Amino acid sequence: MIDDLRSAAEALNRGDPDPFASLFAEDAEWRGVPRKFLWWNIAPRCHGPEEARAVLSHQIRKRNGQTIERPPEFTQVGDKIVGTLDWMNVDGTRQTRYHVLTVNDGKIVGMRCYGSRLDAERFMRGSPGTFRSTP
Numbered sequence: 001m002i003d004d005l006r007s008a009a010e011a012l013n014r015g016d017p018d019p020f021a022s023l024f025a026e027d028a029e030w031r032g033v034p035r036k037f038l039w040w041n042i043a044p045r046c047h048g049p050e051e052a053r054a055v056l057s058h059q060i061r062k063r064n065g066q067t068i069e070r071p072p073e074f075t076q077v078g079d080k081i082v083g084t085l086d087w088m089n090v091d092g093t094r095q096t097r098y099h100v101l102t103v104n105d106g107k108i109v110g111m112r113c114y115g116s117r118l119d120a121e122r123f124m125r126g127s128p129g130t131f132r133s134t135p
Helices: 002-013 048-062 117-124
Strands: 024-031 035-037 040-042 045-047 073-077 080-088 094-104 107-114
Touching: 002 073, 002 080, 024 048, 045 048, 080 117, 094 117, 107 117
Parallel strands: 024 107
Antiparallel strands: 024 045, 035 040, 073 080, 080 094, 094 107
16 A cells, blocks of 8 residues: 555656545545644545545645655554655745555545644554554
8 A cells, every 4th residue: 555655646746636536435534734723623624536636636736836855755553554745835944744544445544634743643642553663
């Protein structure tokens, strides 16, 4: 699965969302980075490969000069896969996102995105293994 994710991420970086979107199961849920308002945590979400393709296409269009620093890193952690993506914004600031993927039968059934490693680790605490493990 990690090889499929790497290939799909390469295609995504070239502007093709289809290989990554095709990895989503029909009933998959993708939750974006939570935004905190008072006592709520609101996270954008989409379901299934078609909505994932639409979100990925939108992200490709709005990239506007952002450069991916290096290919995403994917690490198996228990029953999850953690993806780490770094990029450079046009203003020179670096950003990192952590994606925690739940996979079943070679398809992504759940994906949660976090703006910090700490938040991703908090989510992972309920899973076997640790975030620091390597493939």
